Amino acid sequence: MSGRARAMQVETETSNLPFIYRQYEREQLLDALRKMHLIRRFEEGAEECYMRGLIHGTMHLSIGQEASAMGICMPLVNEDQITSTHRGHGHCIAKGADVKRMFAEFFGKTTGYCAGRGGSMHIADVSTGNLGANGIVGGGLPIAVGAALTAKRLRTGKVVVCFFGDGANNEGAFHEALNMAAIWKLPVVFVCENNGYGMSTSTARSTAVANVADRAAAYSMPGVIVDGNVLSDVAEASHDAVERARRGDGPTLIECKTYRYRGHSKSDRNRYRTKDEIDDWMTNRDPIKRYEAQLIEFGIATSDELEAIRNSVQQEIDAGIEFAKASPMPSIDGLADNVYTLEA
Amino acid sequence: MSGRARAMQVETETSNLPFIYRQYEREQLLDALRKMHLIRRFEEGAEECYMRGLIHGTMHLSIGQEASAMGICMPLVNEDQITSTHRGHGHCIAKGADVKRMFAEFFGKTTGYCAGRGGSMHIADVSTGNLGANGIVGGGLPIAVGAALTAKRLRTGKVVVCFFGDGANNEGAFHEALNMAAIWKLPVVFVCENNGYGMSTSTARSTAVANVADRAAAYSMPGVIVDGNVLSDVAEASHDAVERARRGDGPTLIECKTYRYRGHSKSDRNRYRTKDEIDDWMTNRDPIKRYEAQLIEFGIATSDELEAIRNSVQQEIDAGIEFAKASPMPSIDGLADNVYTLEA
Amino acid sequence: MNAPVREISYSQAIQEAMAIAMESDERVILMGEDIGVYGGAFQVTGDLIDRFGPDRVMDTPISELGGAGVAVGAAVTGLRPIFEFQFSDFAALAMEQIVNQAAKMRYMLGGAVSVPLVMRFPAGSGTGAAAQHSQSLEAWLGHVPGLKVIQPATPHDVKGMLLAAVADPDPVMIFEHKLLYKMKGPVPEGHYTVPLNKAEVRREGHDVSIVATSIMVHKALEAAEVLAGEGVSAEVIDLRSIRPIDQETVIASVKKTSRLICVYEGVKTLGVGAEISAMIAESEAFDYLDAPILRLGGSETPIPYNPELEKAAVPQVPEIVDAARGLVRGVR
C-alpha cells in the first residue's frame, strides 16, 4: 500500500528520518499536507460563513488538531471505517470526503452528505468509510465496536478507527466499548484526541488518571501516547495499531495530545483557558507549521511548492462554498424522507 | 471503637495472629460468627419457604459469600452507610438488620422492611445504614458516590460502602462512579464481590482484565485483592479502606474473591459451572468452617460454644419465619402509598 | 400457509423464528446477556448456541448501553443482530443507543445507511419481580420516530412478526410479555411472516370495541366471553403494532360499535391507550361515538412486590367486564 519516500534523495540518513518519510511516497506526504490545509481552511471557511449568517446551528472547530485526524487516517484504506465526533470535520476530510458536499451539508442543501438533515454534528461520508460524526459524546464508541464485529464476523479485513475526545473517556460507553473490543479481540483502534478539555472542564478536573491512555491497562490493550501535533508520530502509532488490528491481535488505545485553538463551540466565553496557554500552542506547536518545516528540512518540497498547495486548497474551498450556495434547498414535502427505509 | 481480643490468652504470639484477633474483642468476634450463621440460615430458610410456596418472585442467595459481607461491615459503625445488590441479604444482616422484618418483607407483609413493596431485590434497612439492595446491576454504584458526597459536604464523618458483583464491573456505571469518587476524593469503599460469574458468564469471558481490582489504577485509587472467604483478610482490607476514607484520602477498590454455592437465582440450569468446581469451594474453602476452625485454634471459643451460637441462630430464624407468617398482608387500598412523599 | 401447524409455546415460537432466520442468513446473529449456555433469562434462546456456536449466539458482558451500541454498529455495517435485553426495564440503560443512534441514524445521514436491527424486550408484571423488573415501557419507544414497535400476543404472531422484523431494514423493537412465554398456540412450521403494521380483530362484536395489547388481548377475550353471557357483544382488537398504529382497523371497529375501551398494562398516563384514544377522538370515528372512551391501564405506581398488590396494579378481567358493561348500558 505504501512505498518509500523520495526523502532518500536527501542527505539525511534514511533510517533516521521519522516514520512517515520512510513509509510514504512524496505524493502521499504532500497529499497529507494538502488535506491538513484543507481541514483548516474548510473550518475557517465554515466559521466565516457562520459569522455571515449563511450557516446556522452550531459547530465545533478542530483547528489546531489537524495532525491527529490526518495522521490516524494515513494508514487506512478507503474500505476501512471510522466513527467520528461532534468535532468531526477533520476526520471527515482526512478520510476522503469532498468539501463541496460538506459545505452543502452545512448550508442545509440537498447536495449535502446528509441531504441537509444532519449538519455539522452529523457529517458523514459512508462512501469513504466515515460512519458519521456524533452529537452524543461517546456515542460512537460502541458503534465502532459493532462495525469491528462485522469486520471480524464477515471477514472483510476492514479496520475501524474510533475517534473520541478526552471528555468522552469518562462516559460509561467508553468503558463498555473498550472492554468488549478487548474480550472479543476486535479490529478497532480507539483514538482519544486529548485537547485538554471537555468543553470547559480540564482533564485534571474530570479524569482520575494523568493520561487517558493509562486506562488501556484496564482493558488489557496497549495504550500509546503521542504528540498529536506531530503528523509522523501520530501516523506511526496509527500504523502499528492498524497492523495489529488487521493481524487479528485486537484493539489499541492511542492518545493524541493536542489542542483546539477555537472555543468549544459558537457559545464559549473562554473563561477556563488562559491567553498564554492558547498562544503557546498556536505559536510553538502548530501541527501544520511543524509539518511544513519538516517537509522543507528533509528536502521533500520547496516553499514555492507548499505555497502552491495552499493556493489550490483555497480554490477548492472557494469552489466548495460556491457549490453549496448554488445547491437547492430541500423541499418541505421531504420532511419525512428517510425516517424509514421501507415505510411501514 | 474496638479493643484487643482475648486471644492474648492463647499461647500464640499475639502479633502473629490475623488482623481481627488483634483488632476486636471476643464478643465482637463471636458476634461476627453469629451473623455469618444468621446470613446462611436466613438464606436457607428463605429458600425453603420459597420451595414451599410461601415466598414468591425470585431471590439470589449469597450462601458461600458470608465472610465478604461480614468482614466488610465489621469496621463500620451504625451511621456508616452501604448500598447493596440483588444478592444483598448478607449485606443487610451484616449491617445490622433484623431477620424478622426481612422474612416479613419476603412474605410481602406490612411489617417487612419495605412494607411488602420491595421483596428480596429491594431489601433495605435505612435505620442501620443500608440504603437498599438493587435490582439493577451496577445501580447502586453512583448512588453510593452520592451518599459519600453528602457525607463530605455535610461533614457527617460517615463512610459509604458500595457492594457490587464482578458482573457489574463491566457496566458504564462502574466507570463513571469510580472516576467521580476519585476526582472528588469521597469517603467511599467499593467492594467487588467476585464470585467468578455474572449469572452464567465467567469473568474470563466478560472482563478484559484478570482481576477487577486491576481496574483501580484507571481511577488512581488503591486496588486490593483479598480471599473473600477469609473473614480476617476481608475485615483488614475493609478496615484500611474505611480508615483511609474517614481520613479524607478518598476511595479504595477491594476485590473479594469468593463463590456462590447456589445457582444464580431460582431459574438456573447450572450449565456453566462444573460440579467439581462447586464441590471444591464448598468442601475446602467454606468461609464459616474456616472461621470456626480459627476460633477454636486460637482458643477463642470451644466447639460447644459454637454449637450454642448455631442453636440460637436457628431459634432466631424460626422466630423470624413465625413473625413473618403471623404478620398482616397490606391492604389493596394502599397500592398507591408512598409513590410520593407529598401527594401533588 | 400450507406448512404443518403444531401447538408450541410463545418462547419456542421465538426460538424457532431465530433459528430459521439464522439458517437462511449468516448475517443474522444473536446478542445478549446469558443467551449462550444459560439459554437466556427466560430460556428463549435455549440451546441455540449448540446449533450456531458462540460466534453467532454471543453472550455480552453486563453492558446494556455498550451492547446495544455494538448491535447498532454491527447492523449499520452489514450484520443483522437480534439483541435481547434480559428485562425490558434495562432499556433504561440503553435508550441513548436505541433512540439517539439507531432510530435517527438513517434520517440524520440523509438516507445513506439503514439500521436492520431487532431488539427483544421481555416485559410486564406478574412474576413477583417488583418495580425494577416488571415495567411495560413500550410507550417510550412508541414515541420515537425511526423505530417500529410491536407487541405480539400469540405464538403465531411472535414467530411471524419476528421473521418480518429480521427481514426489515429498519430497527424493530419487540415487547414480549413474560407471562406469555409459556402460553401455547398453533404455529406453522417453516418460514412465514406477519406484517409489522396491522392490527387484528380477534373477536367480532357490535356493542363495544376493546383494543388491547399484548397479554391484555387474552384478558379482553376472556372478558368478551363473560360479556357475551350477559348479552353484550364485544369486538376485541389485538393492536399488535404500536408504531405505526393501524388506525384503519381501529377506526372501522369503532364506527361499527360506537364505543371504545383501551386495555393495556403500561402505566395509564401517557401509555399506549392514550394514543389509541386520542387517535380515535380526532378521527372520523369521533362522530360515531356514543360514549366516552375508556382506558384501563396500569396503576400510577411502580409495580409492587406483594402479589395481591401486583395484581391490583394492572387491569384484570373483571374490571374489563365492568367497564364494558357500564359503557354499553350507559352506566357511568
Next chain:
Amino acid sequence: MNAPVREISYSQAIQEAMAIAMESDERVILMGEDIGVYGGAFQVTGDLIDRFGPDRVMDTPISELGGAGVAVGAAVTGLRPIFEFQFSDFAALAMEQIVNQAAKMRYMLGGAVSVPLVMRFPAGSGTGAAAQHSQSLEAWLGHVPGLKVIQPATPHDVKGMLLAAVADPDPVMIFEHKLLYKMKGPVPEGHYTVPLNKAEVRREGHDVSIVATSIMVHKALEAAEVLAGEGVSAEVIDLRSIRPIDQETVIASVKKTSRLICVYEGVKTLGVGAEISAMIAESEAFDYLDAPILRLGGSETPIPYNPELEKAAVPQVPEIVDAARGLVRGVR
C-alpha cells in the same frame, strides 16, 4: 406577593431561583456539566460559581448516568441537588437512574426514604442543533409514577415552580424550552412558589380550548389573537404540569367551549397531547364535545438540521389558527 416585580429573562429567573434556594438552605447544591466557570451550556447558572464556590456549583465529568446517580444518592442522604442536563436528549443516558432509581426508591422501600431531587432539562428544537439536540422528551418522564414533571412557560412560573420543586420532597423534572431562555417577563423579587400541579388559563375564551405546553403556550396565545380578529374566541390553557395533569382546569374549560385542541412540540404519537385528549375523552367533558379533539404535535420524524424543515417539524401559529378555525366553523 408584594415583592417588586421586574422584567427578567427566563434563564435569569431560573438562576435567581437557584440562588435564593442556595442562600436559604446549604443543602442545596447544583450539579452538571460545565455549570461552573463556563456558566452552563445556556448560561443558566452563569456566574453562580463566583457566589457559591465550586463545592456547591459542581462541574461533573461527562457522565450523565453516573452524575444523575450521584444526585440521587446525595438526595436520599440529605442534600438537595439541582442537576442540569446540558440537553434533554442526554436524559437518554440517565433514564436508569431517573426512572429505575429516583422515581421508585421511596415506593420500593415502603416509604423509608424520600428523594428530594430536581433535574433540569433544556429541551426542544429551533436552534439548528439537529436530531440529537432538539428533542422534547417530557412524555417519557410523564409516563413514570414517582416523578413530578413540569414545563414552565414563563419567567414568572419557572422561578416559582423551581422554588417549589426544590422544597418538594420528591423528584421533580423541569423541561425548559431552549427558545424560552431569552424571553423576558415580569418576575417578583425574592422567594415565592408556584404550585407544581396547577394549569393556568392564560386567556379566556368560549369557542375553543387550546391546551398547550411550554413554548407552544406562546404560539397558542398568538394564534388566539389572530383568531380573535376573525371572531373566534379561543381559551388558552398553559398546562404547566404534565405529571400530575390538572384535569379539573382542562375539563372545566372544555365543558365551557365544547372544543379542544392540544398543542405540543413533542412527537405527536404518544406525546403529551395524547394524554390530554384521552383524559378529556374519558371524562365528564366528553358529553360536552361538539367536535373531534385535535392534536397538533411534532412531526413523526427526528428533528432535521435544515432550518425550514426544522420549523416544519413542529406546530406553528398558522396551523393552530387553521385548526381552531376549522374546528369552530365545523370545517373538517
